Structure formats: structure tokens, C-alpha cells
Amino acid sequence: MKRALENLLGIGSVQENVVLAPYTTMQLGGPADLFVEVTSAGALAHAIKTVRELDLPHFLLGCGANVVIGDAGFRGVVIYNAAQNIEFDGNQVTAESGTIVYPDLIEASVARSLSGLEHYVGIPSTVGGALWQNLHFLSPAPARERTMFIEEVLEHADLITAENDLQRVDVDYFEFGYDYSILHRRNDIVLRATFRLTPAQEVDLRKVMTENLAWRALRHPPLDTEPSVGSIFKKIQGIGAGRLIDECGLKGASFGGIVITHRHANIMINQGGGTAADLQALVAYVQKEVATQTGYHLETEIDFVGEFDPPTGGSPVFLPRPAGLITAEELAARRKA
Numbered sequence: 001m002k003r004a005l006e007n008l009l010g011i012g013s014v015q016e017n018v019v020l021a022p023y024t025t026m027q028l029g030g031p032a033d034l035f036v037e038v039t040s041a042g043a044l045a046h047a048i049k050t051v052r053e054l055d056l057p058h059f060l061l062g063c064g065a066n067v068v069i070g071d072a073g074f075r076g077v078v079i080y081n082a083a084q085n086i087e088f089d090g091n092q093v094t095a096e097s098g099t100i101v102y103p104d105l106i107e108a109s110v111a112r113s114l115s116g117l118e119h120y121v122g123i124p125s126t127v128g129g130a131l132w133q134n135l136h137f138l139s140p141a142p143a144r145e146r147t148m149f150i151e152e153v154l155e156h157a158d159l160i161t162a163e164n165d166l167q168r169v170d171v172d173y174f175e176f177g178y179d180y181s182i183l184h185r186r187n188d189i190v191l192r193a194t195f196r197l198t199p200a201q202e203v204d205l206r207k208v209m210t211e212n213l214a215w216r217a218l219r220h221p222p223l224d225t226e227p228s229v230g231s232i233f234k235k236i237q238g239i240g241a242g243r244l245i246d247e248c249g250l251k252g253a254s255f256g257g258i259v260i261t262h263r264h265a266n267i268m269i270n271q272g273g274g275t276a277a278d279l280q281a282l283v284a285y286v287q288k289e290v291a292t293q294t295g296y297h298l299e300t301e302i303d304f305v306g307e308f309d310p311p312t313g314g315s316p317v318f319l320p321r322p323a324g325l326i327t328a329e330e331l332a333a334r335r336k337a
């Protein structure tokens with residue numbers, strides 16, 4: 001399999017048995033049989049076309065901020081997207097789909113006094129991942145009256161479609177919704193995206209960035225010391241999943257190295273040595289407890305990729321709340337008061 005792929009992608013371009021945990025924000029995941037890093041949109045299109053023609057199972061990985069990869073790894077080819085060229089043309093910016101949204105794309109735009117992307121500061125994402133999930137965050141302080149979505153500034157995107165055609169599509173093509181785009185149901189791959197930005201004062205954009213980073217720092221575990229995959233469960237008809245989990249008294253529950261952080265009931269962190277099997281056990285435990293206590297079924301909003309060992313057995317251990325910690329739920333209650 002490796003030789004066939006290298007014949008088409010270039011000698012030395014394919015690595016074997018690459019452990020995927022370091023490529024994900026939760027630091028979970030076993031080895032990919034084969035691993036190809038692409039550094040341009042052209043190379044990404046070529047790699048996708050090649051694995052499709054060879055009929056090899058494959059998966060495209062961005063920042064790994066919305067995926068949990070199984071401990072047994074991935075049987076096939078992981079294509080790691082490091083295509084990161086950024087070009088400005090007036091008020092528009094075109095970024096290859098492996099571009100890191102923050103800091104790279106946001107800093108480049110804000111330094112040119114262009115507004116539209118600054119809201120998404122601090123969120124781990126590539127441009128491709130951002131379109132896959134319709135990246136979102138609250139509108140600026142103090143009102144924070146609505147959720148803003150990256151679709152609002154998308155002009156068009158270049159795809160290699162599920163049928164292997166190169167095609168430019170506009171925003172309507174994506175059927176964007178909350179945590180949803182057509183990429184969930186069609187095997188199209190984003191090669192690059194063009195965003196339509198608006199001239200603004202850099203100082204005003206920096207203010208939004210500072211406020212949003214401060215908001216996030218109070219509510220979200222820092223990725224470098226408390227690795228996570230962001231929110232685990234979807235909202236239910238306007239009811240926060242975190243609120244339900246908190247009301248059921250599940251904060252601090254842990255299996256192995258994975259724990260529900262006391263900071264935010266909808267976020268699980270890897271305390272070190274955590275496994276995907278621990279995470280799956282904790283997810284199943286939360287779903288069962290919340291269903292029993294409230295009647296609601298929580299659905300996960302993350303992608304599970306690759307091969308999984310059976311979930312860790314036994315009962316959860318409850319870890320105490322660290323002294324002095326203010327939780328996201330308490331901050332939300334203070335805002336409403």
C-alpha cells in the first residue's frame with residue numbers, strides 16, 4: 001500500500017505507523033497505518049484524488065480539535081493538512097484550507113485593519129475544519145446578543161468534490177447550520193476559501209480579540225495544560241448540555257485519565273495518560289445518568305474516527321472541585337442576574 005501511494009505522491013512522502021495523539025487537541029489516538037502531510041492546496045487535491053483512485057480508506061485531519069481518534073488508530077491513510085498559503089486582494093482574503101484560523105489568518109487580517117474573522121480568536125481550527133462545522137462564537141461584548149458564524153463572511157470556496165471535480169462554490173452550496181455544513185453528508189474537500197472582510201480600525205478589532213480571549217480564558221480549560229476537544233455534547237432545543245450535566249451533579253466524574261472539568265460541565269479534559277476508551281466510558285456514563293435523571297438524550301457533537309477498544313469498565317471516580325475555581329455555569333448565572 002505504501003509503495004503504491006509513494007509511486008503517485010513521491011518517494012519519502014508517506015510515513016508508516018504515525019501516532020496521531022500529538023495531532024489532536026485532546027492528545028488521544030493510536031497510529032495511522034500511513035500518514036501523508038500536504039503543504040499546498042494542489043498537493044491536497046492530488047493526495048485526495050490518489051487515495052480515492054487507489055480505493056484506500058482515508059481521513060483528512062486539520063487541527064484535530066473536533067475529533068476523537070481511537071486508541072487502536074486508523075487503518076488507512078491520514079492526510080494531514082498543512083496547506084497554509086494566505087493571499088489578500090483588497091478587502092478579500094484567500095486562505096488554503098490548512099491555514100490556522102488563529103493566530104495565522106486572524107492576525108494577518110487584523111494587521112491589515114480588516115474585520116470579520118476577529119470574533120473567532122482563540123478557537124483551534126483550520127480553515128477547512130471551520131467550514132466543515134461552520135465555526136461560531138458570540139457577537140462582541142457587552143451585548144453578546146447573538147451567535148456569529150463564519151458563513152457570514154465566506155465569499156466562495158474551491159473544492160475537490162466527491163466526484164473528483166475541481167469546483168468553485170458559493171456560500172449557499174454549504175447548506176450551513178449550527179455545527180453543520182454539506183461537508184457532513186458529502187465527501188467534498190475544501191482546498192481554499194475566500195472571505196469578504198470589511199475595513200475597520202485595528203484598535204477596535206484588537207479590543208474585540210482581547211475581550212473574547214478573556215471570555216474564553218474564564219470558561220474554557222487552557223489547551224496546553226488541560227487538553228480537550230471543546231464541547232462534547234450538542235445543545236438540545238435551546239437547553240445547554242452543560243447545564244443538564246451540571247444539574248445531574250456529574251462534574252469531576254472521571255474514568256482513567258479523562259475527567260469532566262469543574263470549569264465547564266460540557267468539556268472533558270485529558271489529565272495525562274487518558275485514552276479514547278476512558279472518554280467513551282465517560283460519554284456513555286453521562287448519557288445514561290442524564291437520561292435517567294432528566295429524560296433527555298445527549299448526542300455527541302464530535303467525530304469519532306478510527307478503531308476503538310472497548311470502553312473502560314467499572315464506575316467513575318469523582319474528583320473534587322479545585323479551590324478558588326469559578327465555573328462557566330456560575331459566570332452565566334451572574335450574567336443573567
Ligand SMILES: Cc1cc2nc3c(=O)[nH]c(=O)nc-3n(C[C@H](O)[C@H](O)[C@H](O)COP(=O)(O)OP(=O)(O)OC[C@H]3O[C@@H](n4cnc5c(N)ncnc54)[C@H](O)[C@@H]3O)c2cc1C
Binds near residue numbers: 081127
Ligand atoms: C478548546 C476548544 C474550544 C472550542 N471552541 C469552539 C467555539 O467556540 N466555536 C466553535 O465553533 N468550535 C469550537 N471548537 C471546536 C473546533 O475548534 C472546531 O470544530 C474546528 O472548526 C475544528 O477544526 P479542525 O481543523 O480542528 O478540524 P478537525 O478536527 O481536524 O476535523 C474535523 C472534521 O472536519 C473535516 N475537515 C477538516 N478539514 C477539511 C477540509 N479541508 N475539507 C473538508 N473537510 C475537512 C475532517 O475530516 C473532520 O471530519 C472548540 C474546540 C476546542 C478544542
